[in-house]
Amino acid sequence: MNSTVDYFNIGELLGEEYLLIRDTIRDFVRSEILPTIDQKAQDHEEIPGLMKKLGSIGALGPFVPNVYGGAGLDYMAYGVIMQELEAGDSAIRSAASVQSSLVMYPIYTFGSEEQKSKYLPMLASGDWIGAFGLTEPNHGSDPSSMETRLVKDGDGYRLHGAKTWITNAPICDLAVVWAKDEEGKVRGVIVERADVGFSTPEIKDKWSLRASRTGELVFDNIYIPSERLLPEVSSMRGPLSCLNSARYGISWGVIGAAIDCYQVALQYALERTQFGKPIAAYQLQQKKLAEMITEITKAQLLSWRLGVLKNENKATPQQISMAKRNNVNMALQVARESRQILGAMGIVGDYPIMRHMMNLESVITYEGTHDVHLLITGQDITGISGF
Numbered sequence: 001m002n003s004t005v006d007y008f009n010i011g012e013l014l015g016e017e018y019l020l021i022r023d024t025i026r027d028f029v030r031s032e033i034l035p036t037i038d039q040k041a042q043d044h045e046e047i048p049g050l051m052k053k054l055g056s057i058g059a060l061g062p063f064v065p066n067v068y069g070g071a072g073l074d075y076m077a078y079g080v081i082m083q084e085l086e087a088g089d090s091a092i093r094s095a096a097s098v099q100s101s102l103v104m105y106p107i108y109t110f111g112s113e114e115q116k117s118k119y120l121p122m123l124a125s126g127d128w129i130g131a132f133g134l135t136e137p138n139h140g141s142d143p144s145s146m147e148t149r150l151v152k153d154g155d156g157y158r159l160h161g162a163k164t165w166i167t168n169a170p171i172c173d174l175a176v177v178w179a180k181d182e183e184g185k186v187r188g189v190i191v192e193r194a195d196v197g198f199s200t201p202e203i204k205d206k207w208s209l210r211a212s213r214t215g216e217l218v219f220d221n222i223y224i225p226s227e228r229l230l231p232e233v234s235s236m237r238g239p240l241s242c243l244n245s246a247r248y249g250i251s252w253g254v255i256g257a258a259i260d261c262y263q264v265a266l267q268y269a270l271e272r273t274q275f276g277k278p279i280a281a282y283q284l285q286q287k288k289l290a291e292m293i294t295e296i297t298k299a300q301l302l303s304w305r306l307g308v309l310k311n312e313n314k315a316t317p318q319q320i321s322m323a324k325r326n327n328v329n330m331a332l333q334v335a336r337e338s339r340q341i342l343g344a345m346g347i348v349g350d351y352p353i354m355r356h357m358m359n360l361e362s363v364i365t366y367e368g369t370h371d372v373h374l375l376i377t378g379q380d381i382t383g384i385s386g387f
């Protein structure tokens with residue numbers, strides 16, 4: 001990972017405070033992630049103590065106020081942090097995204113004062129690892145058809161069902177789980193590791209996000225005390241608002257992965273000689289590199305503007321969909337083109353490109369697929385649902 005790509009002086013739009021945050025996270029990635037990430041991905045293992053390390057630099061729930069253990073920063077800072085983490089690996093950004101946007105955000109936004117005081121500090125420090133359970137075996141893009149059920153039982157509830165494809169499921173201490181109650185309303189509950197009837201089988205042998213653990217959340221009639229129900233939401237607005245926060249972060253994060261690929265490819269093209277000239281001298285390679293930096297720059301401007309809107313609480317879910325879709329696709333194309341520039345060397349772990357490329361194949365699917373985000377834009381501009 002080298003210096004930054006800032007063709008349109010976007011650093012000036014960001015300002016000193018955010019550049020300082022960027023450099024701090026970048027130094028962390030250089031010292032704590034890059035030395036081992038390739039081997040960890042090859043071995044299909046997470047970086048030991050990752051969550052506590054992320055907690056120590058304020059990367060978990062950066063937008064949560066200090067009083068609950070968060071860093072008390074804004075959404076622009078959150079975006080910048082995600083960008084730098086994903087320049088290291090999408091698995092690292094995923095860990096921070098899930099903990100921040102999908103676990104801390106709903107507890108902060110929809111939780112009781114007791115829930116916030118109890119859980120948020122442990123999650124912000126990384127002492128506890130959280131998971132977010134929305135996707136089910138039969139319901140991915142259509143989560144409102146979920147089958148997981150929450151049924152009243154005395155003073156509490158019984159939770160029954162299963163979630164799948166859940167980031168950090170095998171190592172989570174708690175999970176924010178979305179289920180339908182007896183009236184068919186979507187409710188959020190906090191499930192703890194020690195709950196009787198809770199298990200988290202791992203999904204093994206992924207070719208993508210190999211430095212991140214993924215699994216199922218299985219609820220075998222778990223008893224949930226009423227104080228673990230999130231009191232302030234009872235509809236799909238709950239999980240969807242979490243996804244808005246996470247998707248915003250992804251729109252920034254993938255720019256980091258794209259920049260890393262671009263910089264490696266540019267350097268390689270300048271150094272690699274074929275037919276007596278550096279391959280960077282050939283127009284075909286220049287076209288690839290020029291288009292990459294153009295697309296990276298457009299994505300940077302999109303995310304910066306989205307950050308301004310998000311801080312003003314004006315970013316619409318549809319704008320976030322457009323940015324997530326565009327930027328992930330951009331990063332995946334940059335990774336694919338970069339890999340070609342490196343020829344055979346593009347497939348080995350000495351370079352990060354193939355790892356980024358494989359990771360991005362998940363990022364383009366999770367948090368709403370590439371197709372689903374297009375349908376959201378289509379519906380917004382025509383007024384007609386294409387789902």
Ligand SMILES: Cc1cc2nc3c(=O)[nH]c(=O)nc-3n(C[C@H](O)[C@H](O)[C@H](O)COP(=O)(O)OP(=O)(O)OC[C@H]3O[C@@H](n4cnc5c(N)ncnc54)[C@H](O)[C@@H]3O)c2cc1C
Binds near residue numbers: 168370
């Ligand atoms: C590594 C990884 C980590 C994940 N982590 C989490 C997590 O922490 N928590 C969580 O809840 N989920 C998580 N997910 C799940 C992820 O959000 C889902 O995979 C995603 O929402 C898509 O659902 P699906 O895989 O069931 O695909 P499906 O919904 O079955 O879609 C299959 C294909 O059909 C297309 N399609 C679906 N509906 C339509 C339509 N109406 N029109 C046109 N095309 C359509 C899709 O675009 C896709 O190409 C994770 C997934 C991965 C891969």
